[in-house]
Amino acid sequence: MAAQWVEQDSKAQQVFNEEPSLQLFVSEDSKSASRKSLPSHRSDEPPSDIALMSGVLTSPLPFYRTLSPFHIPMSKIFEVFSKSSSARSFQVIEQSSTLATAVHRDKLRFRDLLCCLSRDSCEVRKMTAVRLHIGVNEKKCVRTILIKGIYGSGPTVQGFINAFQTRMESVVKGTEEESSRAPSVQGRAYEHLNSEKIMHEEDGAFTIKNESASYYQFHKILSSEAYSLGSTIASFVSSFTQQYRNIEESSELLPQPVLPTQMDSVKLLIEETVEALFSHFNFGKAHTERMMHYCRPAVEKFLYAKLMPQLVAMYRCKMRTTDEGFAQKRKELQSLSPREILDLLEVKPKWRLGDLPTPYKEAIEMLSKLKEFNTPTEKLNCLLSAVAAMKTAVVDYWHAKEELDAMDDQLPVLIFIVVCSAVESPAAEVRLLQDYTRQSNGFDNELQLLTNFEVSVRYIAQEWQLP
DSSP states (O other), X not given: OXXXXXXXXXXXXXXXXXXXXXXXXXXXXXXXXXXXXXXXXXXXXXXXXXXXXXXXXXXXXXXXXXXXXXXXXHHHHHHHHHHHHHHTTEEEEEEOSSEEEEEEEOOOOHHHHHHHHXXXXXXXXXXXXXXEEEEEETTXXXXXXXXXXXXXXXXXXXXXXXXXXXXXXXXXXXXXXXXXXXXXXXXXXXXXXXXXXXXXXXXXXXXXXXXXHXXXXXXXHHTOTTSHHHHHHHHHHHHHHHHTOOHHHHHHTTTTTXXXXXXXXXXXXXXXXXXXXXHHBOOOSHHHHHHGGGHXXXXXXXXXXXXXXXXXXXXXXXXXXXXXXXXXXXXXXXXXXXXXXXXXTTOOGGGSOTTXXXXXXXXXXXXXXXXXXXXXXXXXXXXXXXXXXXXXXXXXXXXXXXXXXXXXXXHHHHHHHHHHSOOSSHHHHHHHHHHHHHTSSSOHHHHHHHHHHHHHHHIIIIXXXXX
């Protein structure tokens, strides 16, 4: 009988020591991602916050969600996760650029061994797993941290969450105190940022001069290949242009699977660059803190200015048929006056703005500048400005007695503005911006706006039958 118990004991211990059950959490993508030091075109694709939260809401296990300042690097968050794991007898079995998983296994007792002899699933019930996901809130420029239990014991998961929360709050508090005492520059690579005082301490306004000076200082760092950031960006741009040098072949792969990977890799590089600037540069001083307000826009402008021509070229190949139909329809309308075009679109009389020679002129001119902008954010702002100018024209003409609110009224006017503008390849521009906004959070309004422009372009190119 004793020999049988010894045999059963060794079998039970073997169950806990075997790794196949843990391979459910470790995919080949995550393994390769953990080995990468720089962003590439084959980055891992962690689940979105919406997907994670939908799983959390249906799970009975505890979860914890919080926001973290951008100046706390992701490496520090992973360090807190690792220390919390050690303190609560968890073992980290997976870690990628944004994810980490840890498991907890109780020690096997003699009473548990007797349980295992009669219940085959005992080893599964004794294991608890938690997962960390780090995301980015683009609107607020903060990190999102989510800890959730995957399976196992609720109290064990809650104990881990409590340990992680305590350590994380201590890190945030300690970082804030350190930033007030630290020197203004944290490393030789960032000496340029403090080479001139951009703003007086008592001046609290964001002026055009301060914005231009901030962009200049950031660009000095990013363009210097003598520093790690500049070298990383230069290597990325070179790899990107080389990999997608054949525009025709690259356009055939749009929008999947290449584009989401392209956008993800660009976005990841931007996030890591912004994180590096926040981590190594002390913004406790008033003038430097205001300067960091322009950090992300400056990084995006620097990178997209180098990549946008190639991206637009690929999209023009992809959307060539629609853009050619649009150009042909615009050519056919050149002989018509704005009033005649409004008649063809059956725009309501009150939205035709009386006897103005060119209704909605400002909106048309604004939209015509779309090609001049190099970053997706600037292009989105251009579209928003065109729509705002459209609505403002109505308010000005009717002295605020009428507003262009209903979508049934807006769409014919928007079609008129699009067809009268000088924007080139509107279908390609809109599709690129749609793919960009789908890769980020908090762009619901912009996606709706892009849908309206897409409908307008498609109607002009494919559905509008001229007499």
